[in-house]
Amino acid sequence: MNKQELPQELIEYITDNQIEQAELARVIAEHKERYNIRNNDTIYSAEITGNIRFTANSSADFPAVGDWVRFTKMDESSAIILEVLPRFSVLQRQAVGKHAEVQLIAANVDVAFIVQAVGHDFNLNRLERYLSVCFAGKIKPIIIISKTDLADEIVLKQMLQEIATRQSSCTVISLSNQSKKGLDSLEQVLEPYKTYCFLGSSGVGKSTIINHLLGVQQQEVKKISESTSKGRHTTSHRELFVLKNNSIVIDTPGMRELGITHLSNALENTFDNIAELATQCKFNDCSHMNETGCAIISAVESGELSEDSYQNYLKLKREQAHFSSTVYEKRQRAKDFGKMVKSILQEKKQSK
Secondary structure, three states, X not given: OOHHHOOHHHHHHHHHOOOOOOOEEEEEEEOOOOEEEEEOOEEEEEEEOHHHHHHOOOHHHOOOOOOEXXXXXXXXXXXXXXXXXXOOOEEEEEOOOOOOOEEEEEEOOOEEEEEEEOOOOOOHHHHHHHHHHHHHOOOEEEEEEEOHXXXXXXXXXXXXXXXXXXXXXXXXXXXXXXXXXXXXXXXXXXXXXXXXXXXXXXXXXXXXXXXHHHOOOOOOOOOXXXXXXXXXXXXXXXXXXXXXXXXXXXXXXOOOOXXXXXXXXXXXXXXXXXXXXXXXXXXXXXXXXXXXOOHHHHHHHHOOOOHHHHHHHHHHHHHHHHHHHHHHHHHHHHHHHHHHHHHHHHHHHHHO
């Protein structure tokens, strides 16, 4: 494996654990516990060991697209994954339909391109949700406004101003999927051996952009439904591609649901203006809901802070608190069940 491809954190792990001679590969696709992994120019179809399967506490412990793994070859085209190496960043959301569980979208991503299209898809609240997920996973976000050919200059300028008002610190790239205007600005961002992920709803143009970067019609593209203004799912699974300049891109299926998980400092990073105002509140434990002396509420009332941004902040904060509490309750139930089983076993042992 070319060392240039490995992040510094991984090089240090390999050295510390004395596995310099191990066979390493990167997961480039996932298909229901079967994986395609790439070692240099060779791609293997791989499975995981029983040990990985039985010691996994959740689905997040299984390999994900973007993961680096230690493997052993079975033959020229198949392999066994022996270990998932530590991740330096993760992109994850609440698992759809599963209580207090996370779904890993991709691993070891340097930059996430959050794609929103002019027209049906543009939504600042959803954009801030994506930003929070990126910051939670230690991933740098860059906003892409696509399909700019669908709006005139005045409308586009207004959209960009709305983003700048609420997210002034984020880089924004606007581009046209038809005329290709702005795609050169995107290409200039891509660095060799860095990993980039594309996020966004179905139909915003992610696959079209990746096809342009690849120089081939690799990804299937379908049009937006005229009756519903919703995109059809074009990417059915996550997949990693290597570009000509050796930068790496990961495409993801369109996600209409993006539930946030443990956010750490993600909300503070997403709503940095609100975080700054919070330091001026009268009480250290201010909930920013109805307290006297709350600097955030005062800023909303004076028009300094957007009411929409404030309400979205509170919504994501409630969602974070709810997810954290359900995770705690789930762990507590498992702990109580373990104590009960241990007590029953001890009673049986004493009765013999």
